[in-house]
Amino acid sequence: xxxxxxxxxxxxxxxxxxxxxxxxxxxxPGLDESVIAFISQKKGEPQWMLDWRLExxxxxxxxxxxxxxxxxxxxxxxxxxxxxxxxxxxxxRPQSLDEVDPKxxxxxxxLGIPLHERAALAGVAVDAxxxxxxxxxxxxxxxxxxxxIFCSISExxxxxxxxxxxxxxxxxxxxxxxxxxxxxxxFTDGSFVYIPEGVTCPMELSTYFRINAANTGQFExxxxxCDKRAQVSYLEGCTAPQRDENQLHAAVVELVALEDAxxxxxxxxxxxxxxxxxxxxxxxxxxxxxxxxxxxxxxSWTQVETGSAITWKYPSCLLRGNESxxxxxxxxxxxxxQQADTGTKMIHIGKNTSSTIVSKGIAAxxxxxxxxxxxxVSPRATGSRNFTQCDSLLIGxxxxxxxxxxxxxxxxxxxxxxxxxTSKIGDDQLFYCKSRGISEEDAVSMIVNGFCKDVFQELxxxxxxxxEALLSVTLEGSVG
Amino acid sequence: MLExxxxxxxxxGSEILKGITLTINPGEVHAIMGPNGAGKSTLSAVLAxxxxxxxxxxxxxxxxxxxxxxxxxxxxxxxxxxxFQYPVEIPGVKNIYLLKSALNAQRAAQGLEExxxxxxxxxxxxxxxxxxxxxxxxxxxxxxxxxxxxxxxxEILQMLVLQPKLALLDEIDSGLDIDxxxxxxxxxNSLRDENRAILMVTHYQRLLDHITPDQVHVLxxxxxxxxxxxxxxxxxxxxxxxxxxxxxxx
Numbered sequence: 001x002x003x004x005x006x007x008x009x010x011x012x013x014x015x016x017x018x019x020x021x022x023x024x025x026x027x028x029p030g031l032d033e034s035v036i037a038f039i040s041q042k043k044g045e046p047q048w049m050l051d052w053r054l055e056x057x058x059x060x061x062x063x064x065x066x067x068x069x070x071x072x073x074x075x076x077x078x079x080x081x082x083x084x085x086x087x088x089x090x091x092x093r094p095q096s097l098d099e100v101d102p103k104x105x106x107x108x109x110x111l112g113i114p115l116h117e118r119a120a121l122a123g124v125a126v127d128a129x130x131x132x133x134x135x136x137x138x139x140x141x142x143x144x145x146x147x148x149i150f151c152s153i154s155e156x157x158x159x160x161x162x163x164x165x166x167x168x169x170x171x172x173x174x175x176x177x178x179x180x181x182x183x184x185x186x187f188t189d190g191s192f193v194y195i196p197e198g199v200t201c202p203m204e205l206s207t208y209f210r211i212n213a214a215n216t217g218q219f220e221x222x223x224x225x226c227d228k229r230a231q232v233s234y235l236e237g238c239t240a241p242q243r244d245e246n247q248l249h250a251a252v253v254e255l256v257a258l259e260d261a262x263x264x265x266x267x268x269x270x271x272x273x274x275x276x277x278x279x280x281x282x283x284x285x286x287x288x289x290x291x292x293x294x295x296x297x298x299x300s301w302t303q304v305e306t307g308s309a310i311t312w313k314y315p316s317c318l319l320r321g322n323e324s325x326x327x328x329x330x331x332x333x334x335x336x337x338q339q340a341d342t343g344t345k346m347i348h349i350g351k352n353t354s355s356t357i358v359s360k361g362i363a364a365x366x367x368x369x370x371x372x373x374x375x376x377v378s379p380r381a382t383g384s385r386n387f388t389q390c391d392s393l394l395i396g397x398x399x400x401x402x403x404x405x406x407x408x409x410x411x412x413x414x415x416x417x418x419x420x421x422t423s424k425i426g427d428d429q430l431f432y433c434k435s436r437g438i439s440e441e442d443a444v445s446m447i448v449n450g451f452c453k454d455v456f457q458e459l460x461x462x463x464x465x466x467x468e469a470l471l472s473v474t475l476e477g478s479v480g
Numbered sequence: 481m482l483e484x485x486x487x488x489x490x491x492x493g494s495e496i497l498k499g500i501t502l503t504i505n506p507g508e509v510h511a512i513m514g515p516n517g518a519g520k521s522t523l524s525a526v527l528a529x530x531x532x533x534x535x536x537x538x539x540x541x542x543x544x545x546x547x548x549x550x551x552x553x554x555x556x557x558x559x560x561x562x563x564f565q566y567p568v569e570i571p572g573v574k575n576i577y578l579l580k581s582a583l584n585a586q587r588a589a590q591g592l593e594e595x596x597x598x599x600x601x602x603x604x605x606x607x608x609x610x611x612x613x614x615x616x617x618x619x620x621x622x623x624x625x626x627x628x629x630x631x632x633x634x635e636i637l638q639m640l641v642l643q644p645k646l647a648l649l650d651e652i653d654s655g656l657d658i659d660x661x662x663x664x665x666x667x668x669n670s671l672r673d674e675n676r677a678i679l680m681v682t683h684y685q686r687l688l689d690h691i692t693p694d695q696v697h698v699l700x701x702x703x704x705x706x707x708x709x710x711x712x713x714x715x716x717x718x719x720x721x722x723x724x725x726x727x728x729x730x
Contacts, residue, residue, distance in 0.1 A: 426568070430533075436561075450577070
């Protein structure tokens with residue numbers, strides 16, 4: 001339904017007059033200016049937006065894919081990707097749950113995903129997704145009363161161009177990095193949130209509730225702006241393993257917190273990690289950055305990363321306002337042949353700024369993961385503080401965990417603390433639990449959850465419960 | 481309750497247990513003593529189901545079931561519980577969480593619902609009081625940073641909560657001072673009743689001053705060389721193990 005509405009909208013606003021045939025739903029693989037123009041036109045965007053995209057594209061052309069991460073994957077052929085494709089037609093999708101991989105269904109069952117949602121997650125052609133129209137309506141009314149804007153980024157570009165233009169790209173500039181530049185050129189969907197001055201968002205915002213979140217696509221763009229003294233808690237993702245036809249995902253998330261504002265951004269990432277050999281898994285190259293622009297503002301990132309074949313992700317905070325605060329709480333779990341290079345950057349610019357980093361990495365199977373973190377304190381950021389705790393837990397002896405902490409401290413009146421540990425779930429520990437009647441699976445999840453509790457307690461309640469279940473499923477069969 | 485017949489077991493190819501036969505009935509307390517290397521800890525390990533120990537001959541029956549067919553956790557759920565000499569530390573996992581998981585696993589195996597929280601807290605409070613432990617123990621990570629005595633108390637605390645049919649105590653007295661020894665012994669003695677049995681493996685007679693066994697067995701070179709009542713332990717304390725070897729097996 002939503003797709004149809006979008007199509008109509010796109011058709012209606014087809015007046016800028018681009019050359020590409022608007023009737024077509026999919027562009028052939030490859031990337032050039034005409035493809036970008038096609039996307040922009042399909043989305044009914046104003047000229048400035050197209051110009052912005054093209055500018056990003058030209059910067060991207062001059063860049064090369066980063067190679068510093070501790071990751072191993074074949075080169076990506078960007079000309080082999082189709083940058084705009086309409087969602088699969090219902091007749092091309094599985095017609096019922098009977099046609100879906102039983103393993104996937106088993107996982108949904110274990111995660112306690114309600115029956116009526118399983119079909120939607122598995123990509124089955126269902127009309128009424130989650131039966132959520134009424135939920136969404138009440139939800140929208142409540143937000144509108146508070147003056148909160150929460151819509152797709154495409155809608156925001158059309159309906160609130162001034163706001164978008166004022167903030168888009170101000171945290172993650174078009175040419176920030178290779179993947180961000182690509183995203184800026186071709187992003188097709190994502191969310192936009194604006195919380196007006198002094199407003200505490202009356203509910204937790206979740207992409208789950210955004211009605212057209214169903215096909216957010218591989219180049220998602222999210223922009224969240226919290227005006228002075230405003231607060232919001234935003235949840236991204238889904239604990240169920242999500243399949244996607246697109247292997248490369250390169251999202252950009254920008255957060256802006258003005259004076260005394262507080263943004264809490266929680267993610268559960270569970271993209272398809274591929275089969276046992278890692279084939280078909282998602283490459284997740286994300287740029288997430290928060291800008292504590294105003295004094296005493298605060299941005300908190302909490303992430304639980306369990307999916308994807310490859311994860312490249314460093315949610316960061318620019319602490320520009322005096323006394324602003326940045327936080328990063330992360331649990332990254334890799335199993336099978338997954339690879340993750342993740343961490344954060346805390347850039348202290350304002351005076352008396354503080355940051356907290358708590359990173360918990362769990363590696364099992366033949367997986368590999370790295371924590372990569374930068375704490376940078378500028379010369380004028382006096383009285384700043386950072387606390388970093390970075391722990392790794394290994395399960396089995398074929399996996400690897402690495403830590404790459406970078407610190408650049410520009411003044412002597414700041415305090416930096418760094419703690420790191422690496423431990424292993426030992427056979428002795430498992431035996432001990434089993435000798436108490438606890439099954440091996442429950443023992444692993446008990447130990448892992450104990451290891452992660454500092455991070456889980458930062459998650460919103462219902463997410464925390466799901467995250468625990470998710471970890472057990474991800475690590476299933478990792479021992480033995 | 482426990483019937484061991486002609487048990488032979490090897491570790492890394494060499495035979496350590498060379499034909500042990502032992503019957504423990506409900507209500508009985510047995511002690512196994514013996515010099516270093518006699519096979520005491522191998523016997524405990526085989527009963528507990530530790531990896532790396534291969535039973536090459538003989539049978540072990542627990543409550544009518546073939547113990548060797550049971551997984552480690554099934555043994556515990558069925559009521560065979562091991563108190564370790566060196567309990568392992570599990571950072572991040574609170575003691576109370578381990579107790580709760582263990583108790584509920586046992587209840588699930590018996591087809592019972594999880595114990596309601598208030599009832600569980602009441603039970604735990606009573607048991608830690610009995611073991612003269614501070615309630616802060618419950619919120620510390622399992623065995624992490626515990627002294628030797630605290631670890632042993634914690635092992636017995638688990639027994640009091642889980643109420644095993646057969647408690648196996650492996651060198652439970654090692655590293656205990658007199659006061660801790662008394663608390664541990666009181667804990668073990670409180671488990672004694674006509675439906676339960678206890679098997680202690682120990683080096684020293686000292687423990688047996690506090691927990692009086694019904695039978696004492698001397699394990700030498702993988703076989704039970706002599707069995708007797710508690711006076712046998714006193715004799716061993718006085719004369720050492722040498723003389724047992726020289727006399728024909730009982």
